[in-house]
Amino acid sequence: MRRKATRIEEIIASAARSGERIHVRVGNGTPVAELWLEGGTLIAATAEGEEHRMGARLLSTGHLASTELERSRSDAIKHGASLALALSDRVRRDVIAALARDEARYALAAALAAGADEVTIGDGSSPEGRFPLAVDATALLSETNNFLADVRDAQTHAPASALPIAADAPSPDLALGPDEWALLSRADGTATIARLAEECGFPQPEASLIVWRLAAMGLVTIEAGLADEASLMAELEAAEDLAAISAAFEHAAAAPAPEPIEELPIVEPEALPEPDAEIIPPPRPADLAITNGDRTVDTQSLLRELASLARAPVDRNR
Numbered sequence: 553m554r555r556k557a558t559r560i561e562e563i564i565a566s567a568a569r570s571g572e573r574i575h576v577r578v579g580n581g582t583p584v585a586e587l588w589l590e591g592g593t594l595i596a597a598t599a600e601g602e603e604h605r606m607g608a609r610l611l612s613t614g615h616l617a618s619t620e621l622e623r624s625r626s627d628a629i630k631h632g633a634s635l636a637l638a639l640s641d642r643v644r645r646d647v648i649a650a651l652a653r654d655e656a657r658y659a660l661a662a663a664l665a666a667g668a669d670e671v672t673i674g675d676g677s678s679p680e681g682r683f684p685l686a687v688d689a690t691a692l693l694s695e696t697n698n699f700l701a702d703v704r705d706a707q708t709h710a711p712a713s714a715l716p717i718a719a720d721a722p723s724p725d726l727a728l729g730p731d732e733w734a735l736l737s738r739a740d741g742t743a744t745i746a747r748l749a750e751e752c753g754f755p756q757p758e759a760s761l762i763v764w765r766l767a768a769m770g771l772v773t774i775e776a777g778l779a780d781e782a783s784l785m786a787e788l789e790a791a792e793d794l795a796a797i798s799a800a801f802e803h804a805a806a807a808p809a810p811e812p813i814e815e816l817p818i819v820e821p822e823a824l825p826e827p828d829a830e831i832i833p834p835p836r837p838a839d840l841a842i843t844n845g846d847r848t849v850d851t852q853s854l855l856r857e858l859a860s861l862a863r864a865p866v867d868r869n870r
Contacts, residue, residue: 560663563673564689568592573676578663580670585659588679594689596679597656601755603628603635606651608753612738613730615643636683652683653692658755660696703757706764710745712756715775716763717741726771735762739772 560576567574571591578585579600588596603625610616616624620642628638636655640648663671710716716739728736734752743751749759766772 559668560660560666560671561693563671564589564592564693568690575674575677575679576663577672577674578659578666578670584666585662587656587659587663588676588682589689590676592689594656594685594687594692596682596685597652597659598634598682599655599658599662602655602658605753605755606635606639606655608751609651609731609734610639610643610647610753612734612752615647615730631681633681634683637681640683648683649685652685653687656685656687656692657696657699660693661700664696664700699758699761703761706761707757710760710764710767710774712744712746712749712760713776714745714760714763715741715743716745716748716766716772717775718772719770732762732766735759736766736771739763739766741775 563574563576567589568591573588573590573595576587576589577583578587584600586598587594607616607621607625611618611621616639621639624635624638624642627633627641628635631638636648636652716735718736718739731752731754735748735754738748738751745759745763746756748754748763749756752759754762763772763774767774
């Protein structure tokens, strides 16, 4: 049985009261997020872009080599499993569990942002091939709301197009996590926050939050940068007024097509009119003459006279 719900908070509260297992899909058509609840416990979750983010984060933090990542991707396809489940054979399980929990937070964030007609509740089918979780859904929902509030604040100070620059060579004794180190080590002023997010496997808003926290610690400075394509797209996605942006694009798409340019006829050479008079070639230099009073000198004689004057010795006593 499938039914609609208006708010993810209501879904979680209802599941906690009834103890039933439910499957939540967010998005029309291909879901942008899915959550599996058993009572008040979140037992599995997935969000759009999960595989890219998870692979990039493990590579950027040094937990995995690229060859191992490719093998895990092949294993996931072969066995019909999620990448997180395939990776659990090659990476410490606590590391994968932390990444899977983050993906659950991203899935909840997508559910919070979705409209009422985009959330579908189904009876709790087993989450086959998913990495198992055991997270208190109410607690994670509260954490997600706080996270979104922090992100909105951070993006005013560290927008997607900003260029973070590491202040000094950081001390290895700093109490930073692998995600902070991954961003800090790449903050050389040549990549925007949006680009760093792509490289390190974060949603852009979370990368802004991490950079802002590093700046508060005095570890990076944030310079204004020219927005590249990735930055512009990230800021559009993070904008609060997505409806206005969508309307602007629809207005541009609905604009009438420009009038076609009329092609000019091609004139073939044989179609050119014949000249009315005989074309007289220009005179040669020898045919030209200069007249001064009663004297007429042809140009060739004048040139020879000038050449002889140029060769004559100069009397410097005159």
